[in-house]
Amino acid sequence: RRPKNFPPGPTGLPLVGSLLSLNLENPLQDFDRLRRTHGNVFSVYFGSEPVVFLNGMQTIKEALVTKAADFSGRPQDKLFNIATGNKGVILSDYGPSWKEHRRFALMTLRNFGLGKKSMEERILGEIQYTIKTVENSIGKLLSPQVMFHNAASNIICQVLFGTRYDYDDELIRVIVNCFTENLKIANGPWQTLYDSIPMIRNLPLPFQKAFENIKTCENITLRLINEHKKTRVPGQPRHFVDCYLDELDKRGNDGSSFSEDRLVMYALDLHVAGTDTTSNTLLTGFLYLSTHPHIQERCQQEIDQVLEGKDCVSYDDRNNMPYMQAVIHEVQRVSNTVPLSVPHCAIRDTELKGYFIPRGTMIIPNLTTVMNEEGQWKFPNEFNPENFLNDQGEFVKPEAFMPFSAGPRVCLGEGLARMELFLITVTLLRKFKFTWPEDAGEPDYTPVYGVTLTPKPYKMKVQLRAS
Ligand code: HEM
Numbered sequence: 001r002r003p004k005n006f007p008p009g010p011t012g013l014p015l016v017g018s019l020l021s022l023n024l025e026n027p028l029q030d031f032d033r034l035r036r037t038h039g040n041v042f043s044v045y046f047g048s049e050p051v052v053f054l055n056g057m058q059t060i061k062e063a064l065v066t067k068a069a070d071f072s073g074r075p076q077d078k079l080f081n082i083a084t085g086n087k088g089v090i091l092s093d094y095g096p097s098w099k100e101h102r103r104f105a106l107m108t109l110r111n112f113g114l115g116k117k118s119m120e121e122r123i124l125g126e127i128q129y130t131i132k133t134v135e136n137s138i139g140k141l142l143s144p145q146v147m148f149h150n151a152a153s154n155i156i157c158q159v160l161f162g163t164r165y166d167y168d169d170e171l172i173r174v175i176v177n178c179f180t181e182n183l184k185i186a187n188g189p190w191q192t193l194y195d196s197i198p199m200i201r202n203l204p205l206p207f208q209k210a211f212e213n214i215k216t217c218e219n220i221t222l223r224l225i226n227e228h229k230k231t232r233v234p235g236q237p238r239h240f241v242d243c244y245l246d247e248l249d250k251r252g253n254d255g256s257s258f259s260e261d262r263l264v265m266y267a268l269d270l271h272v273a274g275t276d277t278t279s280n281t282l283l284t285g286f287l288y289l290s291t292h293p294h295i296q297e298r299c300q301q302e303i304d305q306v307l308e309g310k311d312c313v314s315y316d317d318r319n320n321m322p323y324m325q326a327v328i329h330e331v332q333r334v335s336n337t338v339p340l341s342v343p344h345c346a347i348r349d350t351e352l353k354g355y356f357i358p359r360g361t362m363i364i365p366n367l368t369t370v371m372n373e374e375g376q377w378k379f380p381n382e383f384n385p386e387n388f389l390n391d392q393g394e395f396v397k398p399e400a401f402m403p404f405s406a407g408p409r410v411c412l413g414e415g416l417a418r419m420e421l422f423l424i425t426v427t428l429l430r431k432f433k434f435t436w437p438e439d440a441g442e443p444d445y446t447p448v449y450g451v452t453l454t455p456k457p458y459k460m461k462v463q464l465r466a467s
Pocket residue numbers: 089090091102269270271273274275277278281337338341342343403404405406408409410411412413414416417
């Protein structure tokens with residue numbers, strides 16, 4: 001039974017709650033239906049645990065920004081908290097250790113202390129390999145899935161370890177396999193069963209694979225970190241790992257939460273958070289660009305004009321490319337890459353929109369309901385860069401643009417992700433023309449549901465543009 005004045009929602013059954021009435025393959029439509037019945041704040045029982053859903057820009061901002069001190073926790077004692085030993089940053093609860101680590105990453109990623117090579121150079125370096133892959137497909141069909149996945153993964157590896165890996169490298173293959181399997185577990189019934197029925201946690205059921213996968217990734221990352229320790233010069237960091245080791249030296253035994261043990265999980269967290277998200281957004285982008293030739297051509301006109309005489313694009317060029325900026329933001333809006341954000345948790349007893357929310361309640365901000373919210377967008381249900389342009393053709397960002405969520409937990413890699421999306425899209429559009437194959441039938445824009453939304457596999461035709 002719901003606590004008094006708790007957000008309304010469907011009646012559940014003992015033990016399973018409402019799970020049997022949700023389409024677990026893709027519950028987004030069910031959540032939409034519940035919103036229409038119960039309003040912007042409703043609750044659903046996942047097993048015996050009540051979970052509160054937040055919908056629409058106004059409600060989500062009120063919770064995550066205005067009442068940030070009440071809503072910025074993370075649920076604890078769940079499968080992935082236990083499997084990661086709570087040592088990363090994504091699932092770490094609101095508190096000094098999360099705050100210190102978050103601040104450190106933001107500072108380091110903002111180019112302070114990453115060594116001689118800036119973030120931009122690292123991205124542009126990796127793009128050369130992407131160009132080669134596309135060049136090999138000129139006049140043929142290109143399946144961009146693996147290419148974008150590797151580009152995003154390698155950019156993070158460049159930031160973390162100053163290294164890139166060949167596309168068929170064994171180490172990357174193992175890590176990617178572990179991530180993919182764990183994302184599937186994170187999104188499937190075994191995680192729910194583990195979380196809601198504690199007495200089955202030690203049984204040899206499929207969720208044990210999540211523990212094995214994390215151990216495998218930890219061992220690989222630990223080996224890499226140990227190799228870097230042999231060649232590092234203290235005070236001259238080459239990458240994120242060196243910066244962290246310098247920070248450890250500086251702190252000594254000051255009782256802070258920094259430790260080598262923590263670094264391993266931290267590096268893995270950044271890798272997992274930065275790979276599928278960015279690559280799925282790029283995949284969605286090129287699906288729309290290859291099926292909307294007039295939008296692609298208008299981007300190319302702007303790119304040619306602004307970059308005339310320049311060897312390669314720089315991130316600053318975005319300020320002279322309002323149309324390109326609008327297209328990339330529109331791609332992020334329609335790709336809705338992280339549809340349900342990462343679950344939050346109420347840090348103390350609180351209230352929202354007149355409802356009582358007890359401490360420890362799991363909170364899910366449904367970002368999907370903001371990305372296509374009626375009244376917030378000129379064209380909420382179509383792919384149209386006009387959503388980000390004013391009458392003078394200038395780039396404007398509506399308040400409802402929040403694919404990275406909002407508040408103190410807002411995506412820590414937002415700056416890096418935006419730089420990647422801009423530099424990769426502009427470089428590829430400048431050099432190549434992408435078209436939808438005549439015999440491929442109508443494009444299917446419906447994504448495959450998961451922790452991140454993925455476009456269905458597709459192929460595009462590639463031609464070299466006249467220089
Ligand atoms: C298009 C790409 C990306 C999208 C759409 C995206 C989206 C998100 C979202 C929605 C969250 C949850 C925020 C919340 O809890 O309310 C998040 C968290 C996070 N993201 Fe991203 N992200 C992207 C790229 C990246 C990259 C490249 C990195 C790596 C540097 C990264 C690192 C993180 C981390 C560490 C968190 C957890 C932050 C915390 O709990 O304090 N993300 N991201």
